[in-house]
Amino acid sequence: MQCVECPVRERALFSGVPLDRLSWTQNYRESQYEIEAKQELYLEGAHSQFVYTLFSGWAIFYKTLENGNRQILRVALPGDFLGFQADLSGPMNHSVKAVTMCTLCAFPRGDLKAMLKSNLELATQMVIMNAKDMALCQQHLLATGRKNAMEAIAFLLMEIYYRVQMQNKNEYDPTTKSVFFPIAQEEIADAVGITPVHVNRTLRELRNGKLIRLTDRRLTILNEDVLAETGGFDVSILQKHPLL
Amino acid sequence: MQCVECPVRERALFSGVPLDRLSWTQNYRESQYEIEAKQELYLEGAHSQFVYTLFSGWAIFYKTLENGNRQILRVALPGDFLGFQADLSGPMNHSVKAVTMCTLCAFPRGDLKAMLKSNLELATQMVIMNAKDMALCQQHLLATGRKNAMEAIAFLLMEIYYRVQMQNKNEYDPTTKSVFFPIAQEEIADAVGITPVHVNRTLRELRNGKLIRLTDRRLTILNEDVLAETGGFDVSILQKHPLL
């Protein structure tokens, strides 16, 4: 990981904070990192020194069982905040791995603690962000627990398709209704709690049904209505600006 | 639902706030409710006017699919905060139903919004609480996605057993290592994403293995070590006081 001074100001965490109130960030250190695809940003159990904002690239949050089984908790897109958890001083309760090359802004955990205790705007932003993440996590719990393979995958694809539109416009092509999609079938499997082989067969069904095209790291939505219906997906769960 | 003035002060949400700083709550309306077992506190899609703190009783958070399938997101115990979500002004994204008779303290949503924007202590408390809830939700996602019936149920039982110890001491009997447990098998099923019938068979296995006793709404942990091992349960995920 290389490290330089972080040049970017408009981080998602602070997106709701007027620019003229950002002066307090001057007091805190921050620095930019890059990591290669397939590298771990941190591992469950590790004592990470930082929290991060993802500037570019795709990453996954996951947990691993002793038997090696992995559950992907979330796909992280640019603007997402990584490494925050209730116990900021303790070991990480999940791992994060880069899917593509990623650039991140690192922030010392101790500083975040101090800021949270002193900065109302930041704390309020965090409340909103966490609540949104929670809503998504609950959607995944619903999908994993009570949807079959096809429904769960349909939901996941729709979710990512829309999140890319909102968080990473340059990877979205409105004319073809397609997005960059670097997620392997094995990762889809670990996200929805099924087997890679079964993901493969289910994707074939989705292709046969002319709902999607998924080749060369690109996902095209051919029949959005039916796909959304199948997955039980409703865009409103991703509201960019909740009316807190 | 009957409504009277709320007489209680030491709500969990404010547990970290020194009592002498609680004066600001005087400015906000709050009132106590009671609801019967099996009554809904609010339904997904409804525009609830309040958020709540659960004083006594058990409740469940859940989501429902069009086909009627239900996924329980969380079991709520005394001290838990209900009804908070990213979009405080929009419709609820989940439902809450009382398992036993419950008493709650209701707080107008608009007031919470205002408080969040003006009260640093409250915002910080909310950040911590949400982060803890998130950790639990992720544990459930892991269980539902990547554990088998036996492991997932073992985890759930251990989790609730410990949460009762921490949040509702009078329902915990240390001499017999047992807790009050009003959750039906069908609810366990909806919490871990399997069928009631299969829950029943799995519980039988757990009983045969002398790991638990579960009768008459009471859960006894007979072999905590093996049960925790089976479920992959680690108490530390429930830390009462994260070191924010």
Place this chain on the structure above:
DNA sequence: CGCCTTCTTGAGATGACTCAATGGTGGTGG
């Protein structure tokens, strides 16, 4: 006493899994 809810158990069905082999594609190095 009868009804309702919850628990229990059996038997057959099936969605998803495992194991295993094949094929494609991109990168790398000789």
Place this chain on the structure above:
DNA sequence: CCACCACCATTGAGTCATCTCAAGAAGGCG
């Protein structure tokens, strides 16, 4: 420019965990 390798996707065939359907049994309650 080709050979090789690593990684991912694909497909077949048999197995298994979990589901579905169905019927009783065991309380609790009006």
